[in-house]
Every structure is written in structure tokens, then in C-alpha cells.
Amino acid sequence: QQPVQSPQAVILREGEDAVINCSSSKALYSVHWYRQKHGEAPVFLMILLKGGEQKGHEKISASFNEKKQQSSLYLTASQLSYSGTYFCGTERNGAGGTSYGKLTFGQGTILTVHP
Amino acid sequence: GAGVSQSPRYKVAKRGQDVALRCDPISGHVSLFWYQQALGQGPEFLTYFQNEAQLDKSGLPSDRFFAERPEGSVSTLKIQRTQQEDSAVYLCATKPGRIAKNIQYFGAGTRLSVL
Numbered sequence: 261q262q263p264v265q266s267p268q269a270v271i272l273r274e275g276e277d278a279v280i281n282c283s284s285s286k287a288l289y290s291v292h293w294y295r296q297k298h299g300e301a302p303v304f305l306m307i308l309l310k311g312g313e314q315k316g317h318e319k320i321s322a323s324f325n326e327k328k329q330q331s332s333l334y335l336t337a338s339q340l341s342y343s344g345t346y347f348c349g350t351e352r353n354g355a356g357g358t359s360y361g362k363l364t365f366g367q368g369t370i371l372t373v374h375p
Numbered sequence: 376g377a378g379v380s381q382s383p384r385y386k387v388a389k390r391g392q393d394v395a396l397r398c399d400p401i402s403g404h405v406s407l408f409w410y411q412q413a414l415g416q417g418p419e420f421l422t423y424f425q426n427e428a429q430l431d432k433s434g435l436p437s438d439r440f441f442a443e444r445p446e447g448s449v450s451t452l453k454i455q456r457t458q459q460e461d462s463a464v465y466l467c468a469t470k471p472g473r474i475a476k477n478i479q480y481f482g483a484g485t486r487l488s489v490l
Contacts, residue, residue: 262417292479301379301481302418302466315478347417349479361406361470361479362431365417 261285263350265366272373277336280369282348284329289359291324291331292349295342296368302347306333335371343373377401379482381467387488388457396452396485398467405472407450408479409442412464421465424450457489 263284270278282291290309293316294302306316308324308331316322321334335342349363380399388394400407406425410418411434421440423431426447435442439457444450454461464484470477 294481299483301483304478304480307478349417360423360425360430361408361477362420362423363408363410363418363479364420365410368415368417 262364263348263366265346265348265369267369268367269370270372272338272342272371274338274340274373274375276338276373277334278338278371280333280335280346280348280371282331282333282350282366284350286329286350286352288324288326288329289351289353291322292351292363293320293322293331293333294347294349295344296347297344305346338371338373340373340375343371345370379467379469379480381465381482381485383485384483385486385488387490389490390458392457393453393455394457394487396454396465396487398450398452398469398482400448400450400467400469401471401480403471404469404480405447406470406477406479407444408468409450409452410466410468411436412466412484414463418466421452454487457487459489462487462489 293305296302306322324331345368349365351359409421412418420434422442424444439455441453466484468479468481470479
């Protein structure tokens, strides 16, 4: 089942902050965040694993509430380059509590940053 | 190569034609995924390879879709007797191992238009 992202779209001015949320109805193994610009490959931003481990870029932070199966991506002091569509991809628990990496993506959040 | 390479970048097919889409993974990446991305939507899982073994093909929409990775490196997604609803961007993603912690790196995709 597809995770639900909110909001669907955000418009910011440079320097403003934004939060993008991702919610799943299923127990998750991990949450991955990507940014995609038009006609380009999705670019990895952050991975959050159950148990609290995180890997990602220094300027981007995120949280993962395992009890609620929710993740939030925090974009601070936005830059023009932050514009794009943000996707969360979720991995469900597999056999033995592990997963091979199959991602189910949300519908995306369109972020536009203006000068 | 430095990243995941997909070819062709654009493909126009007449309804009923067969098409073949190629994915060159990052060297040494064991795991390979194919996703389908409809306009304005998030990527949807099609199939997964670990080396040459196709371990999950649950996302392939019909028996007209076929994927292979005979030597555990390059992969080809074939669509037979294309239909208009097959029009989408087909994304390939690879990661170093089979465990979930590994980041998936995406190619820029092949945009398929079926007329």
C-alpha cells in the first residue's frame, strides 16, 4: 500500500523552512527520501532505519516515528536548488525482520523555492 | 561507470511494437530494481534481481513485460505488443548489496511513449 505524503505542494522563498511528511499504514523496516527534478534521476537524500540509524546529507534532517510509521523531512534555510519533487519510499518488514530493498513510493511533494 | 546508465533516454513506439530498455548498473552492484513512473506519480516497483537471479517479479503488470539480467550486470526490460497504457518513464536502480541499508542509486530513466 502506497504511503501518503503531505503536503502535495509547497511554495517557499529562499531562506524559509519546510517540512514534508510521509505516513504508512504498514509496519516499516526503513524510509528513504529522494528528490527528483524534471527529466532527471531521483537523487538520494536520506535513509532512516528502524532502531534509529540514519544516513544522509549533512544539510538535511529527518525523523522516523516507528510507533506511528511516520517520517518527516526537514528542509531548513531553503535554496533555489532545493526545488523539485520529493518522494518518500518505504520498505516493509520482510522475513526475519529484514528487507532486500523493495521500495513503495508516495505520490510526491512538489517544492518550489523562489528568490 | 560513475552512475547508473539507461538507454535509450527516449523511445517512441507504435502500439503493438516490441521495445527493449537497457540498464547498465554501477560496477559491482549486486542488486538491481526496475520501477515504472507514470506522469506526476511516484515510481512503482516492477521487478528485482540479485545478481542474475530474478527474485521478485510481483510488480510486472502483465505477461507482456519481461526482464532479464543474464550475467548479473546489464539488465534489459522488454515489453511486447506495447499498449498506450505502457507510456511512462522506466527507471532502473541499483545498490551494492542485498541488505536494506544500502542506498539505491537511480538512473535517469527511459521515457516510453506509445502512440
